[in-house]
Each structure stands twice: as structure tokens, then as C-alpha cells.
Amino acid sequence: MVTQITSFGRSGLYDWMMQRVSAVVLSLYTVFIIGYLLLNPDLTYDQWSALFEATWMRIFSLMVLLSIGMHSWIGLWSISTDYIKATGARFFFQSLCGLVMFVYIVWGVQVLWGL
Amino acid sequence: MLVSIYRYNPEKDDAPYMQDYEIELPAGKDLMVLDVLNLLKAQDPSISYRRSCREGVCGSDGMNMSGKNGLACITPVSEAVKKGKLVLRPLPGLPVVRDLVVDMGQFYKQYEKIRPFLINDAPAPAIERLQSPEEREKLDGLYECILCACCSTACPSFWWNPDKFVGPSGLLQAYRFLADSRDTATQERLSDLDDPFSVFRCHGIMNCVNVCPKGLNPTKAIGNIRTMLLQRAT
Numbered sequence: 110m111v112t113q114i115t116s117f118g119r120s121g122l123y124d125w126m127m128q129r130v131s132a133v134v135l136s137l138y139t140v141f142i143i144g145y146l147l148l149n150p151d152l153t154y155d156q157w158s159a160l161f162e163a164t165w166m167r168i169f170s171l172m173v174l175l176s177i178g179m180h181s182w183i184g185l186w187s188i189s190t191d192y193i194k195a196t197g198a199r200f201f202f203q204s205l206c207g208l209v210m211f212v213y214i215v216w217g218v219q220v221l222w223g224l
Numbered sequence: 225m226l227v228s229i230y231r232y233n234p235e236k237d238d239a240p241y242m243q244d245y246e247i248e249l250p251a252g253k254d255l256m257v258l259d260v261l262n263l264l265k266a267q268d269p270s271i272s273y274r275r276s277c278r279e280g281v282c283g284s285d286g287m288n289m290s291g292k293n294g295l296a297c298i299t300p301v302s303e304a305v306k307k308g309k310l311v312l313r314p315l316p317g318l319p320v321v322r323d324l325v326v327d328m329g330q331f332y333k334q335y336e337k338i339r340p341f342l343i344n345d346a347p348a349p350a351i352e353r354l355q356s357p358e359e360r361e362k363l364d365g366l367y368e369c370i371l372c373a374c375c376s377t378a379c380p381s382f383w384w385n386p387d388k389f390v391g392p393s394g395l396l397q398a399y400r401f402l403a404d405s406r407d408t409a410t411q412e413r414l415s416d417l418d419d420p421f422s423v424f425r426c427h428g429i430m431n432c433v434n435v436c437p438k439g440l441n442p443t444k445a446i447g448n449i450r451t452m453l454l455q456r457a458t
Contacts, residue, residue: 111388111421121417121424122453187425191384 131176257296273324283372288313290443291376313376343409359405366400376430388421392442393434399445
């Protein structure tokens with residue numbers, strides 16, 4: 110058993126499952142947005158903004174935002190443990206990724222909810 | 225035919241280099257790569273490589289032939305030659321001892337980690353622990369591994385983390401004991417594997433399946449271990 114404290118959920122199985130679950134959420138959202146744009150070729154600003162004001166869409170978007178954070182954290186953590194061998198540099202890279210993801214989530218909430 | 229061989233003798237060379245040899249092969253015969261190496265060894269006795277059974281059973285002569293890992297004794301030259309040239313290198317990712325001989329220490333350490341032996345806490349019966357034909361069938365495609373290391377040294381996850389990721393060979397063996405009806409340590413075995421590296425560093429690129437000289441499928445075994453871990457935890 111290899112001990113790790115910087116991985117997302119500290120268990121390999123948990124990280125693996127969360128990465129797959131978030132991938133499903135992200136693909137559903139992508140398919141939905143592409144489908145919506147294709148079905149509404151003459152999309153107006155009002156229509157687009159009404160879509161993002163609906164509660165279900167806010168829930169869906171927030172779920173996607175959290176999924177991006179989770180998915181990219183697990184992925185970038187894997188990449189950093191593969192390629193960055195110096196502990197200091199790896200920890201710095203991981204901290205930077207954590208910070209960027211946190212900023213994106215807070216900023217994304219602000220944008221999507223029009224706060 | 226032109227044969228290019230990776231040469232490195234740590235006692236004499238500062239750095240590894242490729243040495244070219246020209247060799248006349250007997251016409252009308254498709255030799256195995258190991259036969260070619262033996263012919264070259266007669267020409268230049270300083271070439272070092274491992275070999276033993278010369279029929280794909282012992283797993284000693286695993287090497288990289290024109291970019292693909294395999295056993296030299298059962299790989300025909302016609303299959304390994306690319307653009308009229310045969311390039312022989314040691315298995316990638318492991319420290320080179322000399323020429324085509326690698327230090328397998330890290331590979332064996334991972335094998336040792338999965339406890340590759342039957343664990344059964346029940347008292348031993350008078351004759352043997354019985355298995356039904358169906359239970360025995362579950363071990364097919366698992367027990368045949370000869371530990372040649374062709375798969376693990378073809379795996380980028382093993383190259384980057386040979387000390388943490390068990391690797392395809394070790395995981396195939398781990399599943400061989402997880403699937404064995406006579407083994408009672410299933411839970412402990414699974415607990416030992418449930419970290420972000422041991423099993424989950426496999427990203428399923430299937431290089432292992434592509435190179436296995438015995439035609440085994442470590443990716444499938446790794447998938448089965450994941451399913452067992454998932455079933456236990458949900």
C-alpha cells in the first residue's frame with residue numbers, strides 16, 4: 110500500500126470513481142450545450158440568459174463546475190506525480206493547481222449566478 | 225542483414241552506444257532473433273544477453289526488438305526487422321547491467337509486494353484443497369505468466385513510478401490469487417491495492433497486452449481488480 114496525502118480522496122478507488130463520475134457529468138453537459146445551440150440557431154441574448162437563470166440549469170452548471178475542479182485536480186495530480194520528481198517542485202505545482210481550481214470555481218459561480 | 229545492438233559495459237564505457245554488425249543469414253530459413261544473437265556472439269564474444277530455455281518458457285531473453293518488447297527466442301527475424309535493420313535494445317525503464325542485460329530488482333520487488341503465493345488460514349486437508357473445474361477455469365490466462373517483464377517495461381506508468389505502481393505483470397499475478405477459490409486473504413489483498421498508485425496508475429493503454437509473448441491480458445485482470453474493489457466499497 111502506497112501512502113499519499115496530496116491525492117484528491119486519498120484512496121485510489123475513490124479518485125478513480127470520482128474521475129469517471131465527473132467525466133460523465135462533463136460529457137452530458139457538453140452534449141446538452143451543443144444540442145441546445147444546434148436546436149436554437151437563432152438564439153437571442155434573452156433566451157440564453159433565461160436558460161442560465163433557471164434553477165435546474167444553475168444546479169447543472171454548478172455540478173459541472175465542481176466536476177471540472179475535481180476532474181482536473183485528479184488528472185493534474187497524476188501528471189505531476191508522473192513527471193515532476195523533485196518534491197518541492199511537485200508540491201508547488203500541486204498547490205498552484207489547487208489555487209487555480211479554487212479561483213475558477215469561485216469565479217465561475219460568480220459569473221453563472223450573476224452575483 | 226544489418227543488426228544494431230545497444231552496447232554498454234560500465235567498467236569500460238562512459239555512455240551506452242549502438243554498435244552495428246553485418247551478418248549473413250542462411251537463405252530460405254526464418255531464424256529467431258536469439259539465433260541471430262548467438263551467431264553474433266560467435267563473431268564478438270563480448271556481447272552480453274540472458275537466455276536459457278530458447279523456447280519461450282523461461283522468460284530470460286526479454287528485450288526490445290526494433291521498438292517492441294518480446295522474447296528473442298520466439299520472435300522470428302522477419303517479424304522484428306524494420307527497413308532491413310534489426311535494432312536490439314535492453315528492456316526499457318530498468319537499469320542496464322551490461323548490453324542487453326537489465327537489473328530486474330525493481331520488477332521482482334513489485335511481484336513480491338502482491339504476495340504471490342496461496343494464503344489459506346484453514347487447516348490443511350489430508351490430501352489437497354479441491355477446486356471445481358469452473359473454479360479452476362478462472363485461473364486460465366493468469367497462471368501462464370512467466371515473469372519475463374516484457375509487459376511492465378512497456379508500460380509508461382511503470383517507467384515513471386516503478387517503486388509505487390505494481391505494473392501489469394504483478395497485477396496479473398495479484399488477480400491470479402484474488403480469483404483463486406482456495407485463497408482466503410482476498411480482503412487483505414484488496415486493501416493492499418486500494419491506493420492511488422498500486423492499481424490505479426494504470427490508464428488502460430494496453431501496451432502490456434500488445435507485447436505479452438504469452439498472449440495474456442493484464443489490462444483485463446486490472447479491470448477485474450477494480451471491479452472487485454468497487455464491489456467491496458459500494
